[in-house]
Amino acid sequence: MYKNLRWKLLVVLAVTALAVWSFSPPSQKIKLGLDLKGGLHLVLGVQTDDALKLETDTTAAQLQSALKDESVTVTTKTIDPTSFEVDGVPAASDQAFRTLADSQTSGSYDRDARGGGAYVFKMKPNIVVQRRAETVTQAIQTIERRVNELGVSEPVVMPYGARNDQIIVQLPGMSDVARAKEIIGKTAVLELKLVQAGPADRATLLAPYGGQVPADMDLVPDTSTAPGSTTGSFYLLQHVPVITGRDLRSARTTTDQYNAPAVSFTLNSDGAARFGRATASNIGRGLAIVLDNQVMSAPRIDGAITTDGQITGRFTQQEASDLSLVLRSGSLPASLTYEEQQEVGPSLGADSIRAGILASLIGLALVTAFMLTYYKLSGLNAFVSIALNLVILLGFMSYLGAVMTLPGIAGFILTIGMGVDSNVLIFERIREELEANKGARQAIAAGFDRVFITIVDTHVSSLIAAGFLFQFGTGPIRGFATTLFFGLISNVFTSVFVSRALFELELSKRRAGAAVSI
Amino acid sequence: MRIFAHANYNFIKWRWHALIVSLVLIWAGVAHVIWLGGLPLGIDFSGGTVVVLQFDHPTSVQAVRDGLGPAGQDAVVQSYGDASRHQVMVRLPETGGEGANLDELAGRIQQSIQAANIGTFTVVSRQMVGPAVGHDLQQRGIWATLTALGGILIYVAFRFRLTFAIGAIVATFHDILITLVFLTWFHYDLSLNIIAAILTIAGYSVNDTIVVFDRVREDQRLMRRAPLDEIVNAAVNQTLGRTIITSGTTFLAVLALYLFGGEVLRGFAFTMLIGIITGTYSTVFIAASIAIILSRRNRPVAAAAATTPARTTDVKRRRRA
Numbered sequence: 001m002y003k004n005l006r007w008k009l010l011v012v013l014a015v016t017a018l019a020v021w022s023f024s025p026p027s028q029k030i031k032l033g034l035d036l037k038g039g040l041h042l043v044l045g046v047q048t049d050d051a052l053k054l055e056t057d058t059t060a061a062q063l064q065s066a067l068k069d070e071s072v073t074v075t076t077k078t079i080d081p082t083s084f085e086v087d088g089v090p091a092a093s094d095q096a097f098r099t100l101a102d103s104q105t106s107g108s109y110d111r112d113a114r115g116g117g118a119y120v121f122k123m124k125p126n127i128v129v130q131r132r133a134e135t136v137t138q139a140i141q142t143i144e145r146r147v148n149e150l151g152v153s154e155p156v157v158m159p160y161g162a163r164n165d166q167i168i169v170q171l172p173g174m175s176d177v178a179r180a181k182e183i184i185g186k187t188a189v190l191e192l193k194l195v196q197a198g199p200a201d202r203a204t205l206l207a208p209y210g211g212q213v214p215a216d217m218d219l220v221p222d223t224s225t226a227p228g229s230t231t232g233s234f235y236l237l238q239h240v241p242v243i244t245g246r247d248l249r250s251a252r253t254t255t256d257q258y259n260a261p262a263v264s265f266t267l268n269s270d271g272a273a274r275f276g277r278a279t280a281s282n283i284g285r286g287l288a289i290v291l292d293n294q295v296m297s298a299p300r301i302d303g304a305i306t307t308d309g310q311i312t313g314r315f316t317q318q319e320a321s322d323l324s325l326v327l328r329s330g331s332l333p334a335s336l337t338y339e340e341q342q343e344v345g346p347s348l349g350a351d352s353i354r355a356g357i358l359a360s361l362i363g364l365a366l367v368t369a370f371m372l373t374y375y376k377l378s379g380l381n382a383f384v385s386i387a388l389n390l391v392i393l394l395g396f397m398s399y400l401g402a403v404m405t406l407p408g409i410a411g412f413i414l415t416i417g418m419g420v421d422s423n424v425l426i427f428e429r430i431r432e433e434l435e436a437n438k439g440a441r442q443a444i445a446a447g448f449d450r451v452f453i454t455i456v457d458t459h460v461s462s463l464i465a466a467g468f469l470f471q472f473g474t475g476p477i478r479g480f481a482t483t484l485f486f487g488l489i490s491n492v493f494t495s496v497f498v499s500r501a502l503f504e505l506e507l508s509k510r511r512a513g514a515a516v517s518i
Numbered sequence: 519m520r521i522f523a524h525a526n527y528n529f530i531k532w533r534w535h536a537l538i539v540s541l542v543l544i545w546a547g548v549a550h551v552i553w554l555g556g557l558p559l560g561i562d563f564s565g566g567t568v569v570v571l572q573f574d575h576p577t578s579v580q581a582v583r584d585g586l587g588p589a590g591q592d593a594v595v596q597s598y599g600d601a602s603r604h605q606v607m608v609r610l611p612e613t614g615g616e617g618a619n620l621d622e623l624a625g626r627i628q629q630s631i632q633a634a635n636i637g638t639f640t641v642v643s644r645q646m647v648g649p650a651v652g653h654d655l656q657q658r659g660i661w662a663t664l665t666a667l668g669g670i671l672i673y674v675a676f677r678f679r680l681t682f683a684i685g686a687i688v689a690t691f692h693d694i695l696i697t698l699v700f701l702t703w704f705h706y707d708l709s710l711n712i713i714a715a716i717l718t719i720a721g722y723s724v725n726d727t728i729v730v731f732d733r734v735r736e737d738q739r740l741m742r743r744a745p746l747d748e749i750v751n752a753a754v755n756q757t758l759g760r761t762i763i764t765s766g767t768t769f770l771a772v773l774a775l776y777l778f779g780g781e782v783l784r785g786f787a788f789t790m791l792i793g794i795i796t797g798t799y800s801t802v803f804i805a806a807s808i809a810i811i812l813s814r815r816n817r818p819v820a821a822a823a824a825t826t827p828a829r830t831t832d833v834k835r836r837r838r839a
Contacts, residue, residue, distance in 0.1 A: 035782070043651055161654060177621065339651040341621060345642040348570070348782075351599070355780030362778055363771030370767055374519055407714045410786055413775060414718050417768040418725075421760075424767075425729065428760045431520065454732040457677055458725045461670045465721055468666040474658050480714040484721070 005508060008501040015493070016388060019395025029398040031154065032172075033405030033479065036353050038346030039172035040180055043339040044143075046165050050334035051135040052128065053081040055108075059121070060084040061239075063104050070096060082123040083109075089117040132165065138333045140167055145329035146183055147171065160474075166339060177343055179322070185336045187292050188326040190245035192309070193218070194278070195286030195298050198235030205236045216240070220288065222295040223313060235295050237288050242278040247271025251327035253320045256312040261320035263311045265327065272306045280304035291323075356409040363413060364390075367420055375427050377517035381502045382427070385494040386419040392490035393483065402483075407476040411483025415491060418462070422495035425451045430518055440516040444503050452496060459488050522759040530751045533807035540692055540804065547699025558702060560709030563656045565649035566611045567623050570642040573604040577637050582606050585634030586627065599781035605642060621646060659713045666717065667691075670724050678731050685809030686727045689800040693723045696796040697789055706785045715786045719793030722768070726761060726801035733757050734806070746813055750806045758802070765798040 023029045034041050060076040063086065067074055072093045078084045089097045094117070101111060101119070109121040123131075140157055147155045147169065156170035174180050197205050199222055206213065213219050216239045225232030249268045256262040267275055279287070279301050288298040289311050296313045315323065364386070371379035393415055397404065430447030438446060466488065469481035507516075551557055561568055571582075583595045586608065598607040608627055624644045631639070667687055675683035694716055698708075706712065733753035741749050772794065776787035 045650075166651075181621075337648075338646075339648040340646065342645040343641075343643055345570075345640070347572075348642045352780050352782050355778060356783060359775040359777075359779035359783070363774035366770040366774060367767045370770065374763070406782055406786075407711060410711075410714060410718065410775075410783070410790075413771055414721070416771055417722070417764070420767045420771075421725065421764040424760050424763045428757075428763075432756075450736075454729055457728045457732055461673050461724055461728060462721050464669040464673055465666040465717070465724070468669050469662050469717060472658060472662040472665055474655055474662075474710070476710040477659065477662055477714050477717065480717070484718075 005501065005504050008497070009505065012388075012498050012501055016391060019392045022395040023398035026394075030394065031401065031403045032349070032353070033403045033408070034170055034172060034342070034344055034349075035406050036349045036356075036404060037172045038344045038349035039170065040174045040177055041340075041342040041344075042169040042171075042181070042184070043160060043341075044167045044169060044184070045161075045337040045339045046136050046139050046167060047334045047337065048132040048135045048165055049081040052123065052131055053078065055131065056081060056084050056123065059105055059109065060086070063101060066100055066104060067097065070100065072097060079120070082128055084121050085114075086119045086121065087117065089119065091117065135333045136165055136167065139336070142330050142332050143167065143169060143184055146326060149325050149329065150174070150180065150183060167336075173346070175343075175345075177341075179318075181338070183322055183326060185338070186322075186326045186332075187335050188245065188323075188329075188331045189292055190248070190327060190331065191241035191290045192243050192275070193220075193237040193239075193241045193288050193290055194282055195288050196236040196238060198222075198237075198286075199233045199295075199298070201232070202230060202234055205234055220290055220293060220295050222298075225294075235286075235288050235298060237290070237295075241290075242287070243267065243271045243275050245327060245331045247274070248327060251324040253317070253324050254310065256310060260312070261315045261317045262313075263315070263320050263324045263327065265309050265311070267307050267309070275309075276304050276306040352406060356406065360409065360412060360416075364416060367416065371420070371423070375518055377506075378427055378430075378503075381499050382420070382423040384502060385423060385499040386416060388498055389415060389419045389487070389490050389494040392494065393487050396486040396490065397483070400482075400486075403479065405476060405479040407480040408483045411480045411487060414484060415487030418459075418488060418491050419495055421458075422451075422455050422491060423499060425454060426495070426499065427518055430516070434516070434518070441507055444500075444507065444516065448496065448500050448503075455492065455496060459492055463488050520759070522755075522762060525755040525758045527755060527758075528751060529754050529802055530747045530807065530810065533803060533810070536799075536803035537807065540696070540800075543699060544692075544695050547695065547702065550699070551702055554702065557698065558705070558707045559652075559656075560707035560712070561609065561645060561647045561652070562710045563652045563659075563708060564611065565647045565652040566609060567627070568607060568609045568643075568645045569624050569627050570598055570605055570607045570644075571628075571631065571639045572642045573606065573637045573639045575637050576604050577606065579606060581634075581636045582608065582631060585631045585636050587630050587634075655710065659710070663694075663713070663717060663720070667720065674724075674728065674731070678735065681812035682731050682734075682809045684812055685805045685807075686724055686731070688808045689727055689805035690720050690723045692800050692804050693719055693793055693796045697793045700792045701789060704788065706788060709785065711782070711786045712789050715789035715793070718790060719797055722794065723797040723800060726764075726797055727805040729760065730754055730757050730801060730806060731809075747810050750810055754802055754806055761798060761801055765794050769794050 056078055060078060064074060064076045070093075072090065074086050074088045074097075076084055076086050086097075086101075097119075101121075105111070105121055108127045109123055112120045112122065114120055136159055140159060144155075144157045147157060150171070152171045152174050154172055156168060158168050160166040160168040169184060171180055196217055202219065203211075205219065213236075218237050218239050220235050220237050221229070222233045222235060225234065247267050247270065249266045249271075251263055251265040254262050254264040280303075283301050283303060285301055286298045287301050289296045289309075291311070296311055299312075311323070367386070368379070368383045371382045373379070375382065390412065393412065396402075397408075402408075426447050429451045430443050433443035433446045434440070463485060466481045466485040470478055470485065473481055503516075579595050579597055583593065586593055586595070592611055594607075594609040596607045596609075598605040610623060610627070612623065621644070624646060628641060667690060670690075671683045671687050674686050697716060697719060701708070701712065730750075730753055733756055734750055737749045737753050737756075741752070744752075769791065772787050772790040775783055776791060779787055
């Protein structure tokens with residue numbers, strides 16, 4: 001009668017084998033989330049305005065210098081990160097200015113004439129969106145490179161937040177939080193700039209310029225001066241750097257002439273050529289090594305240097321190796337803020353796993369005991385289909401590389417619940433059909449057929465909910481939604497297909513008309 | 519063995535009583551929340567700092583609180599987890615400054631307890647959430663819940679009818695609200711894990727309700743002449759065994775989670791326990807009642823509308839036939 005039974009059982013076996021294969025060995029295939037494994041979880045905010053401001057500053061400066069080449073002198077001022085103002089365009093050169101401005105800025109900026117030779121340039125909205133996204137992507141790439149060099153296994157670096165301007169960084173097993181944050185968050189903008197004057201205090205340096213920082217220069221503090229402070233020791237440097245961190249080919253830890261830790265770097269060919277020209281024509285002048293807007297050191301140029309340089313300072317060995325790491329990984333396009341931080345000790349994580357697994361097993365045992373008492377032998381079918389459901393779910397999770405978290409365990413328990421529910425629905429229905437004096441075979445067939453539509457309705461509505469939770473939820477809610485989603489799918493298979501095959505197997509072994517144990 | 523084999527309770531008769539009991543409970547909860555000045559939020563949503571310390575020797579919560587000094591005034595200090603582990607949780611509402619200094623306050627907590635000399639300890643976990651993130655998570659949590667419920671509403675309306683969908687959603691909201699009420703009464707803070715539990719409850723509640731509605735739909739074909747409330751009552755009774763068994767077994771599984779699942783899962787499990795009870799109650803008393811009340815309201819209007827343009831409907835029917 002059940003001619004397809006053999007095939008059905010084969011399908012069940014194949015699916016089981018596939019699931020078991022996909023999560024074995026479990027210690028390697030099942031990835032644990034930070035809440036179970038211990039480690040560091042950070043949410044970083046990317047200050048994308050930094051990158052926009054840099055572009056606006058640079059565009060303004062380039063336009064100004066291009067105009068200067070055409071003998072048109074103007075003043076420029078950055079209004080906000082996305083707009084700048086050009087003032088003092090002489091009426092006679094207005095046409096020349098427009099032509100030049102078009103060729104230099106029209107791709108990214110809208111120009112607005114304010115009259116009297118004043119113009120405002122505003123970054124186009126689509127460019128703003130694009131630049132912000134690029135900044136976050138670049139920041140993620142840089143952080144990924146840095147995190148990889150930290151030697152943490154299976155780090156996670158990914159965009160996050162409603163506007164995608166945040167980054168999640170997860171470092172399983174990382175315990176040195178301060179060092180991790182230092183390495184991840186260091187902007188690491190390296191610039192080598194010619195020294196105009198210094199070191200000296202602010203007033204002395206600015207005295208020849210009437211107390212104002214000249215437009216083509218920067219006032220940069222040295223390492224002894226606290227950031228943001230106006231007192232202390234400063235350098236007056238050329239605004240345009242000779243080379244920047246982008247020109248680096250490599251950086252490594254070395255020692256300086258006093259045998260103190262230092263960082264040596266090698267330039268790429270383009271950087272080396274520019275560096276060679278600049279050093280050759282500035283022999284005897286100071287060259288400041290500026291890291292994150294702080295002068296690390298300012299050695300005198302003794303001769304033309306081309307490919308290699310060294311950064312010295314009062315580094316410890318660790319600081320020197322961390323600095324070479326961040327220089328190798330490139331600078332961040334914008335500064336970062338720390339929005340959220342979570343550290344889970346490995347012992348707490350281990351406790352949570354033990355407790356979670358224990359609770360799941362006790363729960364499963366209680367449910368099984370009840371089902372066996374209440375539904376007798378059929379309760380065994382329920383147990384098999386629920387256990388298989390969990391096995392398939394584990395297989396799905398491992399195959400997808402999904403991470404097991406506490407809410408994920410909760411999703412497993414909900415899956416047990418859904419499995420029980422489907423089985424109970426079917427069994428109750430079979431009992432009803434038996435009461436209506438149907439034979440075992442007919443009653444079982446009717447039970448499964450009638451309940452199938454109900455199971456579809458309940459599962460589809462839960463799948464819809466899980467989908468929305470995944471789409472709009474965050475962190476734990478997503479983990480929960482993932483488990484629930486695949487738990488629901490495998491539950492339809494186990495409680496309808498597998499359980500029915502088991503019933504049919506039982507029926508095929510007994511003589512016709514025997515009572516079913518339910 | 520079989521429970522509620524031929525149940526024939528008149529649940530529908532009690533629908534108004536049930537609605538009033540639920541409303542009283544919800545209003546009492548709302549009043550309590552207003553009196554508290556809002557739902558108690560965990561640091562996921564409010565922002566703040568939580569540090570869990572594990573002492574080598576037993577210590578008292580009071581000793582830790584005293585050790586915190588002036589910083590301890592706003593602090594919540596609780597013993598945490600299994601008593602044999604001597605763990606203490608310290609929670610402060612702020613993070614100790616904007617931006618890069620998230621862990622400054624946590625560091626100060628550790629220092630002042632170290633200085634108080636009440637025993638050696640290790641830091642088991644720390645969590646710091648900036649206020650902006652908390653607000654963002656709150657928004658997204660609410661959105662996730664509402665869109666999920668909206669999706670279910672549309673599906674149920676499509677598969678059954680709109681009044682049923684509304685009944686299912688009202689019952690689900692009812693369960694969420696009652697659960698929130700109990701959470702505040704038992705001093706649980708709303709965290710992301712608890713939101714996940716509440717969403718689970720919503721899923722269960724809808725699941726339960728759909729099972730009953732499916733039975734209503736089936737019975738409507740079998741009992742064509744019977745009024746809707748009779749059909750609904752029959753469906754609730756026929757599925758009663760299944761409702762109780764499913765809820766009971768799930769309750770067992772979650773009870774195991776509550777008792778043995780450890781500190782981190784306890785709030786989650788508690789939420790589920792409450793939700794399962796209220797979900798079962800709302801399936802039997804609330805969802806179907808709302809559907810009946812709404813269907814009754816609609817019927818006279820629909821009947822009146824049907825009499826006037828009788829001819830057109832007749833034509834349509836004939837065409838369809």
